[in-house]
Amino acid sequence: MAKKETKKKETKKKVATDKKEPKSKSKSNDAKDSNVQDKVKAIRLSLLKSFGDNAVIEGSDLEKANFGRISTGSLKLDVELGGGIPIGRITQIAGNKSDGKSTLTDIIASNAQKQTVKWTWTRRHNEKGRELVEEIPKEVNSLVVGFLDAEGHKSIDWSRDILGVDTDNWIYTQPSGAEEAFDIAHQMQLDGVNLIVLDSIDSIVPTKIYEKDFGDSAQMGIKAKLIGDFLRKFTMTNNKLFREGKLPCTLILINQVREKIGAYGDPLFTPGGKALDFYSSIDLRLRRGDWITEGTGDNKVIVGQVIKFKTHKNKTYKQQRSGEFDFYFDSTSDGKHSIGTIDNFKSTVVLGAEYGVIERTGTWFKYKGENLAQGAENTITYLKYNMDKYEAIKEELFHIILEEEE
Numbered sequence: 181m182a183k184k185e186t187k188k189k190e191t192k193k194k195v196a197t198d199k200k201e202p203k204s205k206s207k208s209n210d211a212k213d214s215n216v217q218d219k220v221k222a223i224r225l226s227l228l229k230s231f232g233d234n235a236v237i238e239g240s241d242l243e244k245a246n247f248g249r250i251s252t253g254s255l256k257l258d259v260e261l262g263g264g265i266p267i268g269r270i271t272q273i274a275g276n277k278s279d280g281k282s283t284l285t286d287i288i289a290s291n292a293q294k295q296t297v298k299w300t301w302t303r304r305h306n307e308k309g310r311e312l313v314e315e316i317p318k319e320v321n322s323l324v325v326g327f328l329d330a331e332g333h334k335s336i337d338w339s340r341d342i343l344g345v346d347t348d349n350w351i352y353t354q355p356s357g358a359e360e361a362f363d364i365a366h367q368m369q370l371d372g373v374n375l376i377v378l379d380s381i382d383s384i385v386p387t388k389i390y391e392k393d394f395g396d397s398a399q400m401g402i403k404a405k406l407i408g409d410f411l412r413k414f415t416m417t418n419n420k421l422f423r424e425g426k427l428p429c430t431l432i433l434i435n436q437v438r439e440k441i442g443a444y445g446d447p448l449f450t451p452g453g454k455a456l457d458f459y460s461s462i463d464l465r466l467r468r469g470d471w472i473t474e475g476t477g478d479n480k481v482i483v484g485q486v487i488k489f490k491t492h493k494n495k496t497y498k499q500q501r502s503g504e505f506d507f508y509f510d511s512t513s514d515g516k517h518s519i520g521t522i523d524n525f526k527s528t529v530v531l532g533a534e535y536g537v538i539e540r541t542g543t544w545f546k547y548k549g550e551n552l553a554q555g556a557e558n559t560i561t562y563l564k565y566n567m568d569k570y571e572a573i574k575e576e577l578f579h580i581i582l583e584e585e586e
């Protein structure tokens with residue numbers, strides 16, 4: 181009997197011991213986590229000591245350093261890009277001739293020159309064996325624009341007088357070759373130019389190519405390597421600027437669209453090598469739609485064009501977005517449209533009705549219960565003469581769409 185009781189006690193004791201095992205595992209995990217945290221902390225301090233301020237950062241530092249975006253001038257395009265062209269990134273704008281690439285880029289440049297950028301720079305540094313963090317407000321007023329005209333036929337009058345580019349306060353150059361273009365662009369970046377436009381990738385020719393006789397494949401290889409080297413250097417320099425609390429440079433590369441003969445799938449491509457696709461945060465394709473005309477018969481004249489767009493790539497927002505907007509390169513006789521303008525009033529009414537910001541009751545269009553006008557065309561005209569309503573609807577619409585898509 182005594183032996184049996186002993187076995188029972190031993191069994192109970194063993195069971196009790198088994199129940200306590202998870203607690204010891206929990207303590208072990210806590211100790212392990214503590215060891216990892218200590219190790220990470222030590223590594224961070226070592227890197228800060230060896231490589232200087234902001235050698236290591238946190239995700240929250242990137243969120244606080246929100247540089248914002250530059251408006252394209254088109255409400256519809258801004259919405260589909262996620263707010264406009266992201267500051268501090270590389271954007272490629274490609275299309276065929278007369279698709280609106282240079283015009284759109286001039287509008288972006290004009291908007292950049294009027295823009296103020298505010299952000300918070302988080303400085304992390306090693307101070308006597310401790311990681312110290314400072315949050316420093318930063319501000320840049322009126323972004324400086326640099327323009328590299330490789331094509332050499334830019335209309336300064338059109339850019340200045342029609343599209344609003346401040347040509348008295350930009351950096352303009354016509355590079356003699358690809359090597360010089362990339363060297364100048366890099367120096368602009370170092371000297372504090374905030375937006376650099378290169379028009380166009382297809383036009384720049386490496387000096388090696390026209391000084392010596394190379395075959396087609398060799399030419400493409402030389403050019404692609406130069407572009408890849410430049411984009412790598414540009415990206416690394418931007419990283420350095422960010423660490424130093426300076427505004428990273430924005431780069432817009434204008435390119436042509438080419439067609440591969442006998443290719444499977446999408447035959448369209450952009451010349452310049454794979455580095456362009458890799459380093460670009462946005463690859464925006466433009467295509468000319470219908471002509472916008474007025475009058476009839478012999479009195480019919482072209483006053484504008486529909487510009488269609490599609491984002492082939494967007495690392496900052498949703499991809500494969502598409503749409504269109506109306507651009508007027510001449511004023512209309514009825515005075516409703518001016519030369520060099522994008523019809524955002526039309527986009528506001530269309531998007532407003534689509535997203536419920538503007539209500540439709542029969543043929544009437546309403547905003548916050550108040551009648552605007554009867555019919556879409558009359559509503560567009562009404563907004564043109566009531567800018568306070570237009571701005572209120574546009575701002576509300578912009579926030580609703582972007583918040584819904586997040």
